[in-house]
Amino acid sequence: MQNLETQLGELGFAGDDMVVPFQVDALDVRGRTVQLGPLLDTMLARHAYPEPVARLLAEAVVLTALIGTSLKFEGKFTVQTKGDGPVDLLVADFSTPDALRGYARFDQAALDAAIEAGKSEPEALLGRGVLAFTIDQGGFMQPYQGIVELDGRSLEEIAMAYFRQSEQIPTAVRLGVAKLFSRDEDGQPRESWRAGGLVAQFLPQEPERMRQPDLHGGDGDDGVLSHDPDDAWSEARAMVETIDLDEMTDPEVGAERLLYRLFHERGVTVYPAHGVYDRCSCSREKIRDVLGAFTAEELAESTENGKITVTCEFCSTAYEYAPEEFGQD
Template structure:
């Protein structure tokens, strides 16, 4: 059975649009080009994740961008396991973590110096102002007994999206264009109270040589020095066209819950033809539990656990991903 769908101009009703647009990653391919992409749209899930923390807006945006990147890249996983995007740096936000399981379970958090973030002179600080110098690691963990794969790139450029593009340029040698948008929602309920939720959207395209694209190291034969083979030129023209069209996407289009993903793809690439593949649903999922945390604590020494004691003498641990708190009686670890 055909698992792809040509995107048409037929606009679904508003009720269908909201359900189909939120919390999914939609893979797509541009017909007649060696270009594939992913379109991610999320509202309730990103609000759930960020709502578990009391982050400043600038930090929330950074976490959301990292989660978007993880969701678009993580949906490409072919094996059981987990895909993680993690930054480590020397700035006010010295750690960002976002990971995704094969079934679309997302979680993420940031470690930061609140005073240093508050001292920044602008409400919209740059990536460098927030993170300083450091690196971004992209890791595929295939589970126990199987090899993990990791790629690391400098934390450079003006955005998390630029770092993602740099990874593919350095590691995979795939021309890639990524756009990530995060917006805070202030929709009001019947009582007039603003919900303060978040919306996030991202789109990426890649030129895929294995789908009939160019190969740069072919012998040019008798072609004059500096010339480009006709096939290469055609591929470059297609890629440039795909990039130019993607760059017309406006920020509000990526976060508008009333604009279906299929409608947006049709607007961008209807002249060439665009085919959508089955969407990948996203959800919030944290793997912490009382038993898991207890197992971790059993590997700690008594001196290390002493720092976790509360005023009433119990051991308290908070999950950085979901902010759940776990309490234990120190007697449970006697002799461990």
């Protein structure tokens, strides 16, 4: 654990693809922040997603990295959206200790129509549906899943609603994605993706201080709040809301400079950074086990040119199998 001024002066910056935990004791706030660079660029380039789809998936991957690295046990954390918009599925998961991956499914015709109609904002592309947060500890433990509605809000807003409704923890979330333009060693233009995010949570010693104003009750609600938010949390949340997109994605800013800008007057402490890596959990053996449960008819339907080919949706690795491996001639 290092005081932030000491870390800036002596240890330098965590850099890309490193999740940085932090704590602001004066405000009873804990959180994590990250900038994703090469990891994200490789992940998105692998599928050559259209730009609006890439931006959505990048936000989901950042959110997954921020929350997944907080797991205190071996397991997997998954963020998944299912909606009726052109991007009908987003999946990002983090497997302990450091493996991150993501995938987006979209309807190209519907996406083109939405863009032509000027409806390319993330909320419109996701449509109506659900966002699920799943924690799987493996073994004989029952997975835990929290679900919140996709209702036209951004992923930032939906994530905050999840923590408020399911976890009862006051939470502020900021997510940002940018495409940078540069030149390679040969002077040729190059595009690269970057993304960043920050999650801050109010965790005072007195649980009653975590109470928040009541949610709006719908039609007939007079809008009067049952009580005021805690002053410390109001201050912390206001600080987080000042974060600009550039600060979250600019490699010259970095996680530590951002935290210093936000909280140095209150005193902020950073903890050792947690590296994340573009690692898929697929394998030839796992997919073979899945195919082994297919019926003879299903295997026959999956065979083309004398072989069965399965491509991982996450990492695009193609696995080939001979039908006779499954007792089929």
